[in-house]
Amino acid sequence: MQNDVTALNNHFDAFLEHCGDLLIYVDLKFKIVMINSTAEVILNMSKNEVIGQNLFEICKCNQMELSFTEEDLERSKKLKSEFVDGYIIYSQGQRRVMLWKQIFVNNQQKSYGYFLIFGKDVSLLENSKKKDSILTSACLNNVIIENLPEYIYWKDLSFTYCGCNKHVSDYLGLSSPKDIVGRTDRDFGWPEDRVETLYKIDKKIIETGIPSIVEDIIPRPDKSERIMLSSKTPLRDDNNNIIGIVGVSVDITAEKEAERLRLEVELNKTKLHEQEKFRKNANQVAHDIRSPLTSLAIIAESCKHIPEADRITLRKIAASIGDIANNLSTRYKPDDPQTHTAGQIVQLIPVSLALSEILSEKKYQYKHSSVKFVYFCEKDANFAFIKVEPIEFKRMISNLVNNAVEAFEGKTCKVDLELKLDDKFVEIIIKDNGKGIPKDILDKIMCNIPVTSGKKDGSGIGLTQVCDTLQRNHGKLSIDSKIGKGAKITLAFPKVETPVWIAEKIKLNKGDTIVVLDDDESIHHAWEARLEPYKSDLKLKHFTSGKGTIDFINASVAKDKIFLLSDFELINQDLNGLQVIEQTSMYESSILVTSHYADQSVHNLAIRVGIKILPKQLASEVPIEIEENRSVSGDFKKVGLVIIDDNELLVDSLVDFFQNKDVVVDAYYKPKNFLDRLSQYAKDTKICMDNDFNDCMTGVELAKQLYESGYTQLYLFSGKDFGKDEIPDYLKVITKGDLVGISKLV
Incomplete structure (x- = not known):
């Protein structure tokens, strides 16, 4: 504060000593900071005697009486500043008639302030005209206003400028403060929306009499801009009528830039620190899961007697864990310039199937917990595809489901997973009834800062991976959270056209014989149930052997009335479903129904021979159309x-x-x-x-x-x-x- 006082002394020294009126600066405890020579004469004390002393205590000790009190000064913080009649009474009974004005001056940071006491000895003045001349004295207008560092200006009731200090005229490129007289905000080439905003602010001040404080970006003639903190207040006459507006603006550009840089530095430091923790956690996870993964992979490959559904699930779990381990170990190697790039190939994936697989894993993962999973897929979304990195996509959904489960506290957890479709986007919605996500956590998520959502042992890997994956795969994230109610997370991905190899429908003719080839008896029962509504129009034939299927179709005299639904993987047989289709030439009248829909080699083989693929998991959802048989x-x-x-x-x-x-x-x-x-x-x-x-x-x-x-x-x-x-x-x-x-x- 002492430095501020010194600066203030230097700033006002030039006019304090030459002003013919009393000027006293006191701090918030009414201790005198400075006085001019006129005040020394009127108070009959020197500067050295009074600086640092309480003004009212000095007057009391010297048997002097002022017409204003400490309470009057305190009120000047809130009330408009006006001249009031008053006096000074000396110990000998001498009385001076004074005009007093108390102005509260607050610094920009509002950590301290001062009271400026202005006094005019009007003992010799006889009428109000002389008093009015004092209100416009050169001391007040030319000395105080011109020497204050703020930008000061005033307007009349028509919002026309009536004056300003030199800071304002220099800022606006005017030759002198006089050049602003008669101008309006429209005369400075400002954008129309800015002019309209200023008009509305000024109009409201005139109509309500309530001051306004706004942060404003003010253009300059050279097209540069400065950030100002502008305070506007009504200008009133002696009868308290509003006659205009006074504005005071403080340049806070440097402070704003300094604050921005400080926040940016803090944010970067936080991100670097959290990313280093993230990298260490990722490498440790990859290291720890490799041994059990090897055992799981051996079991998946060697146990041929396990039913197909269980084999497929086991194989997918092993592959998923292996993908995660490999990705972690390569993506987050220390000192690797590729550390923060995924390097995965973007592929088309059927969203409903990917979500179903993840949900199956989660149900198994939380089978001993009181967690209820609910999955809903719009009918039109069953065959929706998006382009993403498959491994990262599944990890992202898995992380979000884990977060949803871990968000509930002491009550039954319900997690809803929904898949919706519109003209442009595929939406994945994950809802829970947990504790919700606090605003500070939400802000960090949107800034891609690793967070743990309040989990006791969280590393922040999950939510960071979600943001990274969305950014790389053109996805959008929105979060709706209510504390104590739960959170709803919506992921939106651009919808892409269904690939040509997918069978979005099964088109059959009346009288067709449907041949089902699969080595799993349960699949045959499933197709029987699926085709039950059409049994009057169709015949159904079941095979578990690829060779038996080939013999039946090739021996048929009505081969054109056969439609083949074939599995791809036929355990302990020399043929697969694709080879059966080729050896029977059933290219147009067959669909490969398989769980290997995600295998790129199967895609390529199917496309090469013109066969469509139906994922087994969608067999219950695929539309079936029965047409009249074309016989001629x-x-x-x-x-x-x-x-x-x-x-x-x-x-x-x-x-x-x-x-x-x-x-x-x-x-x-x-x-x-x-x-x-x-x-x-x-x-x-x-x-x-x-x-x-x-x-x-x-x-x-x-x-x-x-x-x-x-x-x-x-x-x-x-x-x-x-x-x-x-x-x-x-x-x-x-x-x-x-x-x-x-x-x-x-």
């Missing part, structure tokens, strides 16, 4: 040409071109949409396709699938020059732009 060729659509190209403008132009020639054309922008309707077209239909689709198959691959299904009129519509061995003999190439070749198609 006349039941097929009669079209001159089918065009498949993802360039919509080109396709529409070709359709118009052929329609002008009276040719019926069916157009598709995606191979998947065409394949879903393939059975509508006769085998001799002319089919023209692009080669480059934004999908997982090329035109050449599509043509191979069609050819193996019996279609012979196949054309590749491309602008690429193909090599000699790139195009099979059954596929003819037409160059884009070759109108003659295009015309010859029909």
Whole structure:
């Protein structure tokens, strides 16, 4: 405080000594900080005698009486500052008539303040006109206002500037304070929304008489900006009528920047510290689980007598733990520049199946706890896909479910897992009835700072991994939490198109024989129950042997009325389901029903031969459509040409071109949409396709699938020059732009 006093002395010394009026500065305990020479004369005391002494105690000791008290000074903190009539009575009974004004001056940090006591000896003045002249004296306006470090300005009732100090005129690029007179806020080139905001603030002050304090960013003529703390208060006349507004602004730009940098440094220090703890925990976890993981993997591979459902579950658990261990050990190696990058391949995953697997693991994990898990999937979301890093995605959901379970205190825990779908996003919702997430924890989560959600032994790995995974996989996070009620976490991922190899529906004809091939008897019972509503239209045949299935289908005289639902993995047999389909040529009339839907090699094999895959877990959800059986060729659509190209403008132009020639054309922008309707077209239909689709198959691959299904009129519509061995003999190439070749198609 002593430094502040010294600075204040230096600041005001120039005018204090030359002002003809009494000026006294006292602190909050009414101890005199400084006085000018006029005050020395009026008080009949020197500076050395009074500085540091209580003003009222000095007056009492010297038998002097002031017309104001300590309470009057305290009231000046809250009331507007006005001149009031008063006096000084000396010990000899001499009386001076004074005009007093007490001003409370508060520093920016509000840790201390001062009272400025201004006194004008008006003993010789005889009328109010002379008093009014004192109110506008040069001492008050030109000395005090001009020497204060704040930006001071005042306006009339029409919000027109009537004056300011030099700080304001310099800031606004004016030659002198006089140049502001007659201007309004619109005259400084400020944005209209800023001008409108200032108008509303000023208008409210005039109407209510209530001061306003706002933090404001004020533009300068050179386009730079400064942050100001602006205080505006009504300006009143002697009759207490509002006649304008006085504004005082303090530049706090440096303080704001310093605070921002301080918070940033603290945040970075916290993040570095927590990330180091995170890395150590991750490496320790990876190290500790490798030994039991080895034993689990051996059991999963060697126990062939275990039922298929249990084998699959055991295998997935072992693989999941192994993935986590490997990811931790590689991702968080010390001093590794790749420490904070996942390095995983983004893949398409069926969300409903991924969530079901995680929930199965959680039910087993918490089977001895009073935890109730509820899973709800919207009907349309069963076949929803998203693009994510599969391992990290599962870890993320697992961490969130763990947090939900660990959030309840002394009551039955209920965790809801929901999957919803709209036009653009797939939403995963995790709700619990736990204690909720405090606001400070929520703020840390959004800043990607490792937190433990209040868990006793938490490391912060879980929530940090959630934020990292969402950021890398274009996901969005929202949290709705109520203390004592629970939390609702919503993850939103961009929806992607269902891949061509997925069977979103089973399309059958009346009179078809459905052949079910699976080595697990329970699957046969499941299909019987699933097809029960259609038993009057369909026949059902069961096989556990791949060889027996091949013999039955190939010996059938009505092979075109057979539809095959085949498992992929046939235990202790030389064949798998894909080989059975190939050896019976049931490409168009079969679906691979398997738990190996996530195996990329199975995807590739299925796409290569044009077979769709139905995950076993969705067999109870897949829609089944029964159509009238087409027995004659006349039941097929009669079209001159089918065009498949993802360039919509080109396709529409070709359709118009052929329609002008009276040719019926069916157009598709995606191979998947065409394949879903393939059975509508006769085998001799002319089919023209692009080669480059934004999908997982090329035109050449599509043509191979069609050819193996019996279609012979196949054309590749491309602008690429193909090599000699790139195009099979059954596929003819037409160059884009070759109108003659295009015309010859029909």
